[in-house]
Amino acid sequence: MTELEDAIARVRADVAQLHSELVRYGLIVWTGGNVSGRVPGADLFVIKPSGVSYDDLAPENMILCDLDGTVVPGSEGSDRSPSSDTAAHAYVYRHMPDVGGVVHTHSTYAVAWSARGEEIPCVITAMADEFGGPIPVGPFAIIGDDSIGRGIVETLRDHRSRGLLMQNHGPFTIGSSAKDAVKAAVMLEDVARTVHIARQAGPLIPIPQEAIDSLYNRYQNVYGQSTDDRR
Amino acid sequence: MTELEDAIARVRADVAQLHSELVRYGLIVWTGGNVSGRVPGADLFVIKPSGVSYDDLAPENMILCDLDGTVVPGSEGSDRSPSSDTAAHAYVYRHMPDVGGVVHTHSTYAVAWSARGEEIPCVITAMADEFGGPIPVGPFAIIGDDSIGRGIVETLRDHRSRGLLMQNHGPFTIGSSAKDAVKAAVMLEDVARTVHIARQAGPLIPIPQEAIDSLYNRYQNVYGQSTDDRR
Amino acid sequence: MTELEDAIARVRADVAQLHSELVRYGLIVWTGGNVSGRVPGADLFVIKPSGVSYDDLAPENMILCDLDGTVVPGSEGSDRSPSSDTAAHAYVYRHMPDVGGVVHTHSTYAVAWSARGEEIPCVITAMADEFGGPIPVGPFAIIGDDSIGRGIVETLRDHRSRGLLMQNHGPFTIGSSAKDAVKAAVMLEDVARTVHIARQAGPLIPIPQEAIDSLYNRYQNVYGQSTDDRR
Amino acid sequence: MTELEDAIARVRADVAQLHSELVRYGLIVWTGGNVSGRVPGADLFVIKPSGVSYDDLAPENMILCDLDGTVVPGSEGSDRSPSSDTAAHAYVYRHMPDVGGVVHTHSTYAVAWSARGEEIPCVITAMADEFGGPIPVGPFAIIGDDSIGRGIVETLRDHRSRGLLMQNHGPFTIGSSAKDAVKAAVMLEDVARTVHIARQAGPLIPIPQEAIDSLYNRYQNVYGQSTDDRR
Numbered sequence: 004m005t006e007l008e009d010a011i012a013r014v015r016a017d018v019a020q021l022h023s024e025l026v027r028y029g030l031i032v033w034t035g036g037n038v039s040g041r042v043p044g045a046d047l048f049v050i051k052p053s054g055v056s057y058d059d060l061a062p063e064n065m066i067l068c069d070l071d072g073t074v075v076p077g078s079e080g081s082d083r084s085p086s087s088d089t090a091a092h093a094y095v096y097r098h099m100p101d102v103g104g105v106v107h108t109h110s111t112y113a114v115a116w117s118a119r120g121e122e123i124p125c126v127i128t129a130m131a132d133e134f135g136g137p138i139p140v141g142p143f144a145i146i147g148d149d150s151i152g153r154g155i156v157e158t159l160r161d162h163r164s165r166g167l168l169m170q171n172h173g174p175f176t177i178g179s180s181a182k183d184a185v186k187a188a189v190m191l192e193d194v195a196r197t198v199h200i201a202r203q204a205g206p207l208i209p210i211p212q213e214a215i216d217s218l219y220n221r222y223q224n225v226y227g228q229s230t231d232d233r234r
Numbered sequence: 235m236t237e238l239e240d241a242i243a244r245v246r247a248d249v250a251q252l253h254s255e256l257v258r259y260g261l262i263v264w265t266g267g268n269v270s271g272r273v274p275g276a277d278l279f280v281i282k283p284s285g286v287s288y289d290d291l292a293p294e295n296m297i298l299c300d301l302d303g304t305v306v307p308g309s310e311g312s313d314r315s316p317s318s319d320t321a322a323h324a325y326v327y328r329h330m331p332d333v334g335g336v337v338h339t340h341s342t343y344a345v346a347w348s349a350r351g352e353e354i355p356c357v358i359t360a361m362a363d364e365f366g367g368p369i370p371v372g373p374f375a376i377i378g379d380d381s382i383g384r385g386i387v388e389t390l391r392d393h394r395s396r397g398l399l400m401q402n403h404g405p406f407t408i409g410s411s412a413k414d415a416v417k418a419a420v421m422l423e424d425v426a427r428t429v430h431i432a433r434q435a436g437p438l439i440p441i442p443q444e445a446i447d448s449l450y451n452r453y454q455n456v457y458g459q460s461t462d463d464r465r
Numbered sequence: 466m467t468e469l470e471d472a473i474a475r476v477r478a479d480v481a482q483l484h485s486e487l488v489r490y491g492l493i494v495w496t497g498g499n500v501s502g503r504v505p506g507a508d509l510f511v512i513k514p515s516g517v518s519y520d521d522l523a524p525e526n527m528i529l530c531d532l533d534g535t536v537v538p539g540s541e542g543s544d545r546s547p548s549s550d551t552a553a554h555a556y557v558y559r560h561m562p563d564v565g566g567v568v569h570t571h572s573t574y575a576v577a578w579s580a581r582g583e584e585i586p587c588v589i590t591a592m593a594d595e596f597g598g599p600i601p602v603g604p605f606a607i608i609g610d611d612s613i614g615r616g617i618v619e620t621l622r623d624h625r626s627r628g629l630l631m632q633n634h635g636p637f638t639i640g641s642s643a644k645d646a647v648k649a650a651v652m653l654e655d656v657a658r659t660v661h662i663a664r665q666a667g668p669l670i671p672i673p674q675e676a677i678d679s680l681y682n683r684y685q686n687v688y689g690q691s692t693d694d695r696r
Numbered sequence: 697m698t699e700l701e702d703a704i705a706r707v708r709a710d711v712a713q714l715h716s717e718l719v720r721y722g723l724i725v726w727t728g729g730n731v732s733g734r735v736p737g738a739d740l741f742v743i744k745p746s747g748v749s750y751d752d753l754a755p756e757n758m759i760l761c762d763l764d765g766t767v768v769p770g771s772e773g774s775d776r777s778p779s780s781d782t783a784a785h786a787y788v789y790r791h792m793p794d795v796g797g798v799v800h801t802h803s804t805y806a807v808a809w810s811a812r813g814e815e816i817p818c819v820i821t822a823m824a825d826e827f828g829g830p831i832p833v834g835p836f837a838i839i840g841d842d843s844i845g846r847g848i849v850e851t852l853r854d855h856r857s858r859g860l861l862m863q864n865h866g867p868f869t870i871g872s873s874a875k876d877a878v879k880a881a882v883m884l885e886d887v888a889r890t891v892h893i894a895r896q897a898g899p900l901i902p903i904p905q906e907a908i909d910s911l912y913n914r915y916q917n918v919y920g921q922s923t924d925d926r927r
Contacts, residue, residue, distance in 0.1 A: 028725060032259060032424050033417055035360060109360050109424070115432035118357045120439050126811045128838065128865045129728060129802050145359065145445050146452065171441050172359045186726055193725050193802070199435060201808035204892060208813050210864050214838055221839065263490060263655050264648055266591060340591050340655070346663035349588045351670050376590065376676050377683065402672050403590045430666060494721060494886050495879055497822060571822050571886070577894035580819045582901050607821065607907055608914065633903050634821045661897060 007045055014040045014049045014181070015062040015079075021185045022051060022060050025108060028189045031057075036108040037086040040181030041096055043103070046070045048096050052083040070097045087146065094152020095177060099160070104181035106188040112195035113174040116140075120170045123198050126207045128218055130194045135163030135219035138191060143170040163219065166191040238276055245271045245280045245412070246293040246310075252416045253282060253291050256339060259420045262288075267339040268317040271412030272327055274334070277301045279327050283314040301328045318377065325383020326408060330391070335412035337419040343426035344405040347371075351401045354429050357438045359449055361425045366394030366450035369422060374401040394450065397422040469507055476502045476511045476643070477524040477541075483647045484513060484522050487570060490651045493519075498570040499548040502643030503558055505565070508532045510558050514545040532559045549608065556614020557639060561622070566643035568650040574657035575636040578602075582632045585660050588669045590680055592656045597625030597681035600653060605632040625681065628653040700738055707733045707742045707874070708755040708772075714878045715744060715753050718801060721882045724750075729801040730779040733874030734789055736796070739763045741789050745776040763790045780839065787845020788870060792853070797874035799881040805888035806867040809833075813863045816891050819900045821911055823887045828856030828912035831884060836863040856912060859884040 004012070021038045025031045034057065039050035049065050066085040067078040072093030074081045086092075092105045116123055116138075123138040125131055141158040144150035155175050158167045165187040166176035174191050178184030201207055235243070252269045256262045265288065270281035280296050297316040298309040303324030305312050317323075323336045347354055347369075354369040356362055372389040375381035386406050389398045396418040397407035405422050409415030432438055466474070483500045487493045496519065501512035511527050528547040529540040534555030536543050548554075554567045578585055578600075585600040587593055603620040606612035617637050620629045627649040628638035636653050640646030663669055697705070714731045718724045727750065732743035742758045759778040760771040765786030767774045779785075785798045809816055809831075816831040818824055834851040837843035848868050851860045858880040859869035867884050871877030894900055 033420050109358075109428075111424075111428050111431060114358055114360075114428045115435070118429065118432040118438050119436050121436065126864060127802075127807055129807075143439075143441075143445075145449055147448070171357060171439055189726050193804075197802075197804050197807045198811065199431065200804060200892065201811040203434065204808070204895065205812050205814065207811050208836075208864055210836075214836075217840075218838055264651050340589075340659075342655075342659050342662060345589055345591075345659050346666070349660065349663040349669050350667050352667065374670075374672075374676075376680055378679070402588060402670055430662065434665065495882050571820075571890075573886075573890050573893060576820055576822075576890045577897070580891070580894040580900050581898050583898065605901075605903075605907075607911055609910070633819060633901055661893065664897065 007042070010042050010044060011047070011049070011067060012062070014042050015065045015067075017181050018049045018051065018065050019060045019062045021181050022057055024185050024189070025106075026057055028192070030108040030110040030188060030192055032109075037088055037092075037106070038181055038185060039086075039089075039092045039105050041103045042067075047075065048092065050086050050089055050092055052080065053086050055083070068093060088151070090146075090149065091151040091155065091175070094149050095155055095175075098152075098156045099177065101179070102177045102184075104178045104184035106176045106178075106181075106184040107173070108188055108192070109173045110188070110192040110195070112199050113168055113192050114172075115199065116195055117168040117173050118171055122168070123195055124207065124209070125215055126198060126201065126210060127194065128210065129190075130198075131210060131215040131218035132222035133187070133190045134165065134194070135223075136215060138164055138194065139167050141167045141169045141175075143172075238273070241273050241275060242278070242280070242298060243293070245273050246296045246298075248412050249280045249282065249296050250291045250293045252412055253288055255416050255420070256337075257288055259423070261339040261341040261419060261423055263340075268319055268323075268337070269412055269416060270317075270320075270323045270336045272334045273298075278306065279323065281316050281320055281323055283311065284317050286314070299324060319382075321377075321380065322382040322386065322406070325380050326386055326406075329383075329387045330408065332410070333408045333415075335409045335415035337407045337409075337412075337415040338404070339419055339423070340404045341419070341423040341426070343430050344399060344423050345403075346430065347426055348399040348404050349402055353399070354426055355438065355440070356446055357429060357432065357441060358425065359441070360421075361429075362441060362446040362449035363453035364418070364421045365396065365425070366454075367446060369395055369425065370398050372398045372400045372406075374403075469504070472504050472506060473509070473511070473529060474524070476504050477527045477529075479643050480511045480513065480527050481522045481524045483643055484519055486647050486651070487568075488519055490654070492570040492572040492650060492654055494571075499550055499554075499568070500643055500647060501548075501551075501554045501558075501567050503565045504529075509537065510554065512547050512551055512554055514542065515548050517545070530555060550613075552608075552611065553613040553617065553637070556611050557617055557637075560614075560618045561639065563641070564639045564646075566640045566646035568638045568640075568643075568646040569635070570650055570654070571635045572650070572654040572657070574661050575630060575654050576634075577661065578657055579630040579635050580633055584630070585657055586669065586671070587677055588660060588663065588672060589656065590672070591652070592660075593672060593677040593680035594684035595649070595652045596627065596656070597685075598677060600626055600656065601629050603629045603631045603637075606634075700735070703735050703737060704740070704742070704760060705755070707735050708758045708760075710874050711742045711744065711758050712753045712755045714874050715750055717878050717882070718799075719750055721885070723801040723803040723881060723885055725802075730781055730785075730799070731874055731878060732779075732782075732785045732789075732798050734796045735760075740768065741785065743778050743782055743785055745773065746779050748776070761786060781844075783839075783842065784844040784848065784868070787842050788848055788868075791845075791849045792870065794872070795870045795877075797871045797877035799869045799871075799874075799877040800866070801881055801885070802866045803881070803885040803888070805892050806861060806885050807865075808892065809888055810861040810866050811864055815861070816888055817900065817902070818908055819891060819894065819903060820887065821903065822883075823891075824903060824908040824911035825915035826880070826883045827858065827887070828916075829908055831857055831887065832860050834860045834862045834868075837865075 018040045025036050041048045064080045066080045067075045072089045125136050141154040144154045176184050176187035249271045256267050272279045295311045297311045298306045303320045356367050372385040375385045407415050407418035480502045503510045526542045528542045529537045534551045587598050603616040606616045638646050638649035711733045734741045757773045759773045760768045765782045818829050834847040837847045869877050869880035
């Protein structure tokens with residue numbers, strides 16, 4: 004196996020396995036959600052096929068695409084269609100070279116904030132740690148051209164947050180790897196739910212900006228055994 | 235085995251197995267919920283028995299009925315009573331020839347909208363994809379004659395939505411197959427929950443009708459590997 | 466084995482197994498909840514021991530009590546203390562001879578209604594089927610004498626409902642058997658949750674009394690394969 | 697194995713296993729939550745490593761610390777970093793000699809009360825049993841010095857409650873052992889959720905102080921087979 008084939012095989016395995024984390028944390032129902040991962044050192048990424056049951060996801064039916072979102076002809080799994088959100092993932096990889104993974108779900112509380120087009124305020128310390136501030140809202144954009152991908156990139160490019168809420172649609176998250184983007188998706192739904200519930204019962208206490216900065220900087224630089232798994 | 239026997243066996247297996255999807259997605263408690271499937275090429279459908287634990291459902295205890303809802307004498311499982319909702323399923327099969335599957339549950343959020351007699355507005359893109367607009371409300375009707383079945387058919391006949399909310403009662407969904415109707419039941423509860431939670435915290439942003447139309451048409455015609463599994 | 470020993474063994478097995486249904490339906494956390502069952506043809510009932518993990522419940526550590534709630538000396542498991550709610554269960558068995566099972570939980574939504582001392586209105590057809598009307602509220606009573614048992618009996622004696630909400634405390638349900646009382650506990654939490662959520666978003670549509678009566682009478686007399694499992 | 701080595705081995709096993717209870721009861725997502733246990737008869741405690749998946753926790757990768765929170769050099773697992781909350785746990789063990797276990801989570805409803813800085817009122821009898829009154833709020837404090845530990849100790853020192861809500865942060869609980877502190881964390885989230893839901897729908901009925909006292913005293917002194925497992 005060449006080094007590239009080896010890298011592709013590892014990303015296929017990661018992406019297939021990480022979908023089970025979306026199920027474990029209740030972020031998706033039926034087949035609605037997708038994870039992709041960039042192949043290190045190549046202009047390629049791996050994404051799930053469209054409309055296949057999560058019970059049937061395996062490395063060999065993941066789909067290899069170039070950065071235009073075109074399926075690599077003759078590659079394993081290339082007889083299937085890739086996720087309907089492939090164009091948005093591809094746009095992100097083309098325009099954000101540091102991004103190694105992208106995740107999209109329709110997780111309940113994140114979609115609820117999206118349907119109101121309202122950013123999630125940063126009122127809990129775990130959110131300051133993980134996102135460094137509020138979760139921003141991206142534009143209303145429908146599938147069919149680059150408008151979803153562009154909305155993600157323009158919203159996240161100068162933002163600390165690794166996740167956003169596309170209006171009326173739902174959350175997208177990015178990360179240094181597919182696993183890091185899945186972690187961001189899990190944490191985003193967690194803060195969306197917690198802040199929703201907190202606010203139902205009365206006014207929230209803001210966290211001072213300097214405390215948010217201090218928590219974010221410490222968490223990004225100090226904790227965990229690796230960059231993917233902190234806390 | 236004749237072709238018909240073979241078709242019946244396949245529908246028995248599907249209907250028995252699909253009840254476990256209702257459990258997996260938390261749509262039912264105890265024995266409250268039922269799935270049925272039409273036998274292709276025959277005036278017959280298969281439905282679950284009344285009051286049997288979901289742990290004990292197997293192809294051989296599913297019940298074969300004609301389109302009047304009468305158990306086929308001598309067929310496997312015919313010593314048991316069919317689901318108490320059999321008459322409503324039968325009415326749908328008689329009057330909607332394209333329907334291949336029917337599902338009824340008492341899923342929490344869908345029943346909550348039903349108790350207010352309120353349709354679910356279409357404010358998230360996944361709902362536009364799947365249902366093409368709001369989820370409508372059917373009349374108050376109690377068990378004992380054709381009024382539940384008639385309420386379903388009259389409400390859904392000229393509607394894009396594959397599901398409705400019977401007032402004070404709960405959701406019924408239809409589909410091209412039993413699996414497609416189960417998918418509709420899963421997605422209906424998902425949108426009922428998400429829109430409920432979204433609206434708790436403030437006004438929702440409507441989706442323009444032309445965007446709803448565009449999403450619905452694309453989703454019905456383009457995505458997925460098959461007609462049952464899109465996205 | 467005598468007929469009585471055989472009856473005791475069957476109730477021990479049922480009561481031990483039925484606690485897992487409380488876990489499956491999310492009605493309890495840690496060790497907070499208890500199921501008991503009357504031994505048919507004897508002035509005895511079986512209840513769980515106090516403070517034992519649900520993972521460790523087995524027929525042989527269930528506890529046999531007389532109708533005063535006194536552990537039968539020398540019986541299997543009699544070296545342990547019975548549930549702290551044993552006196553309340555015993556009171557119900559002494560005063561309601563048709564009751565074959567009693568269940569107590571601290572399930573979330575039922576306790577929420579209890580903390581407001583508010584009965585649950587009958588606005589969904591499944592609740593009319595199962596309970597025949599609203600779920601009533603019993604008095605505030607603390608552990609230590611017969612006041613909990615008396616509150617249950619006085620509230621349920623002339624009521625269709627097999628369950629009530631003890632104020633500030635939580636739900637108790639009764640049934641023809643331990644399994645029937647567990648079913649009532651599962652359905653009670655289901656209606657407590659659904660009606661809570663329904664009412665959050667606006668006024669509920671009442672069900673006419675004659676429709677409630679019709680649904681209740683039909684469900685009690687017609688459906689299911691047996692008296693324990695209807696629908 | 698010396699007596700001390702044996703004690704350490706038992707606490708390592710307990711602490712590793714108890715993290716699965718946090719998962720079982722839905723108190724944590726990803727790696728966000730930690731359990732520690734004091735080694736009986738020594739100035740040592742055991743805590744989980746930072747940022748390791750809950751699927752990979754085993755006795756041998758738990759970390760042994762002295763009461764200043766310093767990893768014991770050369771001890772098993774000492775090549776990893778301990779939980780980022782180790783300093784807070786250590787502070788509690790130094791200043792509260794009766795505490796045998798400490799737990800920190802970001803459980804949803806407890807964090808929601810924390811984000812409002814609001815104590816949870818004692819309106820349900822199970823809460824009177826377990827906590828003897830309201831769940832108090834501790835100060836806003838960020839990681840990096842002793843302020844979290846000091847906030848915990850100053851709030852709980854003269855309080856019946858074994859748990860508190862650190863403002864904008866989340867719950868910490870203490871107990872006679874790691875298992876007892878985990879039970880407190882499970883019960884705290886349960887009451888946070890139940891009282892939140894109860895209050896959404898109208899005013900709550902207070903429990904008279906003498907009833908709270910009576911319930912608390914009875915529960916602490918009478919029930920259960922042991923001090924860890926009551927009810």
